[in-house]
Amino acid sequence: MATETRPAQATRPVSGGGERLPETVSATALDRAKKASHRARRRAQLRLSFISRPDIEAEAPPLARMLRGGRGGQVRLKLFLSYLWMQTSDRGTPLSYYAQSWAQLLDLDQPATTGARRINEAQAWLERHYFIAVKANPGHANVVTVLNETGDDSAYIAPGAAAKAHRATPEGLRHLYAQLSATLWTNGYIQLMTGAGLAMYLILLDQYRAAELTEPLHHVWISPKAFAARYDLSPDTRTKGINDLRDLGLLTFSRKPINPDDFDIERLRNVYTLHPGQLDQPAHRRPQKIKTSS
Template sequence: MKTYLSMLWLAAAPPHDVAYPARAWATLLDLPDPSGKGARRVNDAISWLEENNFVTVAAQAGLPNRVTLLNELGTGKRYRVPGEVFNKARTKGADLASLAGDRYVQVPPTFWTSGWMATLSAAGTAMFLVLLAEQVGKRDDQELWFSPEVANLRYSLSHDTRSAGLQELRRAGLVTAKRRPVASDVFDVQRFRNVYILHMDALTTTAAVPDKDELARPRKVALRGKSKKLKGLSAP
């Protein structure tokens, strides 16, 4: 997923192809040992993408393989910039429902340039894309929510992946979570659900994901010229 997303970013212009050595992709994704194990992981990813009709790969004597994008749905059809396809069809009066396969979201360049693509796990990256898609047509500060059934049907992500990804995004400061009551009637059983606010402006900061232990560690603060540790005070 990370390799393909990065190729979509770098090969946005026709003819939608790239020819970089595997170690370059491994370095971009901050994989350990980019010239060795990292490069092999990238080559395995490209092989998977080719087998599943997301790219074509052409060997070049003495040069890195040339990888050409195909349709993001894995249909094997040629790649076309989704925005151009969607806008062109809409101007011709096409029914919006028929354009569902051409709808798209834009991932800001800062997702790469600030290091988020390399820093976030696959689960964190997946949930960032999910929330980004859910935010389309909504205010930047609007609370987002989807049921486990909808999440599974629409995105085919397991509960463990969703949970791990959302927790990571919260620790990174990209997402704020709040609990909201579901029932509006005082006589109903009180139930709650988690809602999320995606902070796109946080992408401009240098990527970092504090671990759970770091967040739970008490801070030292200065009181009247002395350094004291306040019990129960933890980093935000």
């Protein structure tokens, strides 16, 4: 089989310098996403307990654990969210697609070789850490069944169904969830996002705490101390993620006074506003010159 390489694309450095990132997603990835959307949810469901931990004594949340380990963490996160996107029933829907197809969906370089290997490595990690169960299927693609997003090795039940079953009970709080629009895939955003950008997108969904977001949204602020305690990610990940979302048009930030009605010395803080409506437009990276800080 000939090795498939992703077509050359224009790239620019990520805001603040560093790694060069593609400005647009390939036609192949968009085609795979369009086809996948016919077998997927209109909005993927993700428990908030995947994103944040309930208290500082708890272990790092699944999001932080999954991201650790360099570029491999980014593929693990994107692949797992893609599995969740394709959960069309309230119980785990078995998925059997070749690694090359997932690599094409996520727009990885050389999807038939290097990209497929990265998918297989990500899949093996997710299995070892109890986010999925994998069954070998000789002569065909492995069968993947998602497990609970918390990585506790329990069977998957869609959070919407679980929350409904436990409505008005303390148990129901464990199933609060955010929704990820199919356009995150079909318009190329998840493919272009860095791991840090995708993490910050999920963190902002956690901050808004709404199953569906309607614009205009109010701004949010996360103190550095609360960010570390709740999400267990580094300040560098936060800054890179904010820059990434801003370059993709998904977020704006501004500086607001902490105590605008106080006579004390004015102190400013960065506040962020998410723009989920941008997901309805084709993804395109537009690097900005201003770098955010905590």
